[in-house]
Structure formats: structure tokens, C-alpha cells
Amino acid sequence: MNYTKLFSQTAVSIKASAIRELLKVTARPDIISFAGGLPDPQLFPVKEVAQCMSDVLANSPREALQYGTTEGQKCLKGELIRLLKETEDLDVKEEELLVVSASQQALDMVSRVFLNRGDAIITASPTYLGALQAFAASGADVYGADSDEYGVTVQGIEKRLKELQTAGRLCKFIYLVPDFINPTGATIPHARRKEILQLAEKYDTLIVEDSPYRQVRFEGEHQPTFYKLDQGRGRVLTMFTFSKVFVPGFRLGYITAPKEVIQKFVVLKQAMDLCTSPILQLAAAAYLKGGHLMRHVREVVEIYHKKRDWMLEMLAKYMPEGVKWTRPEGGLFLWVTMPGQIDASAMLQKAVEEQHVAYVAGVDFYPPRDARRNDMRLNFSFSTFEQIEEGVKRLAATIKQSL
């Protein structure tokens, strides 16, 4: 039977994520993959997770296995409020916090609560491709703002805001990953954050702040969140996740936002999935309560720092002239720019099939208007040190062949 006439605009327009499709190929053991955004599974706190799980099932099995409230389990929300106070100096109230099934769900919720098909938003260019996917599913018209080595520029954002204003169009929100942005690793400095927030005020729009990597800082100074800088004026929503600093397999994240916005999210989440798994929420709460998280974060930061250093060293050692890369102060990724004639997407098949090394082509991280084709994103958290050396060597060989 022919489904075409039955499919929605969303179904027709959404495209498979290049990364998720690629992950299937790169699961082959002979391939060294810098493609995914996977944490190092050797670092997973397996023993503590097992202990928390077993405690939860011993102490509150019926809460853990029953339906939960859409807002999130009270005990986890309490722990998160404490964590945000301790680590970010934020005073978040219970009704300003929502537990979600990881950041991707938060992105989807933001899209659906704010965007009608054709609505305009602004993102950094390049930016996280999973966000672009979620925005595309709602039919967003995405305007990319230029970036430099410190992330998106104030001028880049203002240019887009002015353009939209001139066209009589509303910018529904500005989406930013201020710390160690996926894909380039750039971090927006304090002063620039303040200026961007002023722009949001001037043009009366929201800032959607996505902070999955924030705790993974190797060096340099912690910059305040947009949420903190906003001082409760309600112009910022911030999304956090446990996927990068605890375990992705729990699919847990949380959003802080003004109460009116959280209320909309809650009602939508009732239609989306009723609630996030209570057993996982209780286990995460036990993990936080046990004081394990920040200890684990320190361990993760130490190892990823070494892996970043090692990848930088290998890039310097093996890459041919004309290839450039970023030096992120944290996170899981760096960004490689090749001479302009090389198309990273076209080169990928050769890299995988001939050299058995994988990456994500940069083009997937650009909003449609801005696509550039000679960048690639490399992940340094997942591979071992040996794989990083061997993988960079193979990648360098592939690039040399393409020059």
C-alpha cells in the first residue's frame, strides 16, 4: 500500500541523522570511530549504579515501578535544585524545573511549545545537529549566526535579528550551546554572553541555553550560565543532561525555565510520554544524594583532558599542512577544517571503506542557508589513546590522498 498521501509534512521533511545512520557502520570493530558523541564506557560508574538500583528496589519499589508524575519525582527534583545551587549558584524553584527523558526530548519540547511551521529562530552556525533535527521536525526556519573561535558572535546574532525585524518576522528564540559547543568546542566568554542577553532583551526574544558539556571543563575559567546572568527575568530556558557526566543509558535530563513555560512543557509531556521513568529518576536521585556525581565528573574531566591533549598532539604530528583544528577548553569534540577544495562528506566513504576511520562531516551541523563542506567533527572521549593515534594517522592519510 502507498503511504505517501497519508504522511504528514513532518514525516516528509524529516531526514535521518547522518550520525545515527553512521553509528551502525562504525559499530564494526575494525573501524576507529571519531563519529559518535559517546562517553567512554570504561568510565561508567557501574558499581555505584548497581548499588543505587538495588537500594531503590529495596526501599521504594512501588514508587519506582509505578507511573510517576509528569513533572518528575520529587526526590530527584530536590537533588537537582541542590546541585544547581552548589555548582551554578542558581536559585531554582520546584515549579521552574522539569525532569525530561534527556536533552533531546527537551529540544523537541522547546520546538513544539514555541514553533509553528515556518517560524524563524536563530542558532550558531555551526551548531548541534540533533537540535537542528528537532527544530526541523517542527518546520522551523533556521537562521545561522556567524561564529569565531569564541563561538557565535554578537554581530552575527544582531545581523540576523535585524534581518528578521526588517522582514516583519518574529525570532521565536536564539538557541545556543554556550560551553564547548558541539561541534567546534568553542565557549562563549562572559562579556559576550551579557551582550547577547541584551540583544535578546532589545529584540524581545528568548534564549534557549543547551548545556550538556558544561561540567566537562579541562582548563580556563567557568563562565556564568545565561540563566544566571538573566537573574530571574524569565528570558532564558536552560537544559541540562546526565548523558555526558553520568550515563547516557538513563536518558535523563532537566530543564529550568520560567514557571509559565514549564507548565506548557508539562502539558505537552503528558501527550508525549506521560512521565520519565521513575525507577531511573529514583536511582539518579540516590546517586546524587550519595555524593557520587561530582567525584565522577572529576574523573571524567581528568581522562577526557588527557584524551584531548593526545588528540591535539596527534593532529599536530600527522596532519598535512593547510589543515586546521580547534583547541576546546572542555567537552567531547574538536573541529577540523581542511583546505577548501576537500568535501568532508564525499571523503567520508573513502575514510570508512579504505582507511577504516570515521568522523561526522561538518555540513550536517550547518543551518541550511550556511552549509560549508570542508569541516569535520572529531570526538575524543570514546576512543582509547591507541585508537586516537591510529585513527588520526588514518585520517591524515585520507586527507593527503584528497589534497
Next chain:
Amino acid sequence: MNYTKLFSQTAVSIKASAIRELLKVTARPDIISFAGGLPDPQLFPVKEVAQCMSDVLANSPREALQYGTTEGQKCLKGELIRLLKETEDLDVKEEELLVVSASQQALDMVSRVFLNRGDAIITASPTYLGALQAFAASGADVYGADSDEYGVTVQGIEKRLKELQTAGRLCKFIYLVPDFINPTGATIPHARRKEILQLAEKYDTLIVEDSPYRQVRFEGEHQPTFYKLDQGRGRVLTMFTFSKVFVPGFRLGYITAPKEVIQKFVVLKQAMDLCTSPILQLAAAAYLKGGHLMRHVREVVEIYHKKRDWMLEMLAKYMPEGVKWTRPEGGLFLWVTMPGQIDASAMLQKAVEEQHVAYVAGVDFYPPRDARRNDMRLNFSFSTFEQIEEGVKRLAATIKQSL
């Protein structure tokens, strides 16, 4: 700040679920609640869940805690394919099966993959309110089809299909809960299923079959699924969940559908939440592999059967004349119809505040065009036998006051 101009049509039009809001009130220990759709937590297989969890974390911690594939973990899909063969005589291929974060997510995905704002669909009237919520979030125009004691009628559906055809409108799908429908408990007989399927063929539309209660049958004969009757012609999608026969807290469900449709779901799910929690999928797979599920289902069926009988007996004993109720062959709910002058919504506040008993007013289960106000849904799975007697007594007193 004023968010109104920034919110989407979805955000403006979605409404909080009456049930979810009510659950907050009914959490008070002095209230006997027939309102939720909660399984009896005393029946949760806590010991087996703890064992499966601990096995998974001992044997495959890194798969359990890492990101998973969007399609679902291979081992769980294998177990589900076996289960569907054994219990439903279905031959489902791996690419025709998708693991989801429980049925509500499946409903949301179906809405988004098939519906543009304003698109027409047909449902039974009354029908599951969570489905109505998910469809409303996509801006669906829902046409209710009349029901009798055996659920939705063939004539009711054909009337709507003709109406839409005459208006030159496409019916994107017919949504049905064929077994023990939430809210009335009615089950569509075999012959009627065949006729409805023929209608779907004649008018070239899909059937979305929602089967959360199917395994909870107390008496009478198992009717074949629409999926089975379709014999692989691709006109039926069927969604199942673990929430009613295992535990809701795992938030796990699965959809069987034609490959082309599953592919659309997968791409959308990438944007929605990347993947469903691998640790919960692996634990559920271990539970199925251990042969626990069908044993547990038998236990659940035995207890819920007794609870249904007890509630029927108490209704007969306490309800005033003029009140009618259904006698479902399975599931978790029955449906009470009061004399026409009583508005169940208006009566609810009195029931909760004065008599400390709760239910869901029937009006929430009707598509907007068909609302009737003198029904209520009662859940019999959650309360104890003592609570069922006392609660029905209180409810009868409330009704008598309203007569």
C-alpha cells in the same frame, strides 16, 4: 515577560489532562481513587525486576549504560518477536518492530508522522483520552464514531468515512482500542473487526490499533488482532505496552507496523529522544527471557478478575436505580452511566471533597463533537477490595444526593 506571542499553536491549544491533574488530589490518603489507570502496585514483580537489573549490570553494563540504537536493543526486539509469535501468532520482522518509551510515545509518534494541523481522523466515541491529547497536540480534527456494548460500530465508522469523503477530506487513520477499551471496557468481536478492516480498505485508510490491555482477559474468547487479520497487507499499525502487564515505571512499549512506516518513526524518534533507555530494555529482555511475563500476567488476570467481580457486586448492591454500568471481559476499567440530568464533571468536586472518592468524568473521553456528560470511568485494578466496597458506597451516596 509575556510569552503569549512566542508560544506555538500547539502550546496554546493543548490542555492539561483531567486525569493527570486529578491524580495530584487523589494522592491524598483519605481519598479512595477510581480515577487513575494504575496497576495494583502490590502485584509488581519486584524480586524478578531486581534480579534482572542486577544481572544486566553484571553482564552487560556498558551496553546498558551507553546510548542505544533508535530502533531498540536487539535482544529485546528478539524477545518481543518471539512473544508476538507465541501469544498472537504474528510473524513480525525486525524492521517491522520499534521499541518506544511506552504507548503514549507511540501515540505521539503516530500523530506526528501522519497528521498535519486540521487533518481528519476517526476514533471510537468515547475513547482513550491520552490518545485524544496526543492527537490534539498535532491539531487533529477528530471524528467520533458511535459505540454500542461491543465497542465502536461498523455503521458508526462508515457514516464518518462517508461524511469525510463527501467533504473531499482524507481520513488519515482510524484509531481503535479493540480489546477492553479505555474507558468502557468493550471489546470488538471478530466479525466486526473484519468488517472494519474492509472499510479501511474500501476508503483506503489505516487502522491504528492500540492494545495495552489485551493480555488482561478474564473470560470470553481471545479475538484476533487487526494486525493478524490484515495478513501483512500493511493497513494496520499496532501498539503494545508493558505498562499494564509488567510495570509502568519502565516506560516501555513497542509498535509493529509496515517497514516504511517504522522507518519514519525511527527518524522522528531520533529528533524526539534519540533512543529508549537501554538499561530498561535489557532488563525487560532478561525478564522475558526468564519466562516471567506470562506467569505474571496470569497472576494479574486472576486478581483483576476478582476485583472486577467485586466492583460489579458492589455496584449492584449500592447504586440507586437508573444507574447503569458495563461488564468488561478484561482490562482495568468499567463505565458507569447515570441518569441524563447528572453531570459527572460537576459532581466530581462534591465526590472528592464531601465523600472522598474520585473517578474520571466521561466527558474527557469524547471527541469534541460528541461530548456526553453523564458517564464516569471507574478503575478497579488499583484499589483494594475494602476500598472498592467503601468507594462504591461513597459514590452511590454522591449520586443519590444528585438525583
